[in-house]
Amino acid sequence: MSIRNNYEGMKFNYLLVIKYDHDGRWICRCDCGVEKSIRGFEFSRGRIKSCGCMAAELRYKVNQDQVKGKAPKDVRPATPRPPRFEPDYS
Numbered sequence: 001m002s003i004r005n006n007y008e009g010m011k012f013n014y015l016l017v018i019k020y021d022h023d024g025r026w027i028c029r030c031d032c033g034v035e036k037s038i039r040g041f042e043f044s045r046g047r048i049k050s051c052g053c054m055a056a057e058l059r060y061k062v063n064q065d066q067v068k069g070k071a072p073k074d075v076r077p078a079t080p081r082p083p084r085f086e087p088d089y090s
């Protein structure tokens with residue numbers, strides 16, 4: 001039985017493929033140093049780009065963008081307050 005795709009030595013985003021593991025999984029080393037067994041089709045199709053640290057970085061970046069006021073569409077401008085009742089001095 002041969003391995004259908006040989007990814008050994010290839011780099012997918014943060015993941016460097018070290019060697020074949022089993023069941024279509026490959027031992028990958030992330031740029032951050034973490035080694036993980038990942039299914040070949042997941043990193044080759046870009047579904048998995050890192051050991052998970054990249055997702056964390058992206059989340060961080062999104063947060064940074066929100067801080068800079070770049071985009072979030074779900075944030076609406078402050079709604080005007082309802083008119084206050086005038087105090088009754090009578």
Ligand SMILES: [Zn+2]
Nearest residue numbers: 030032051053
């Ligand atoms: Zn990582």
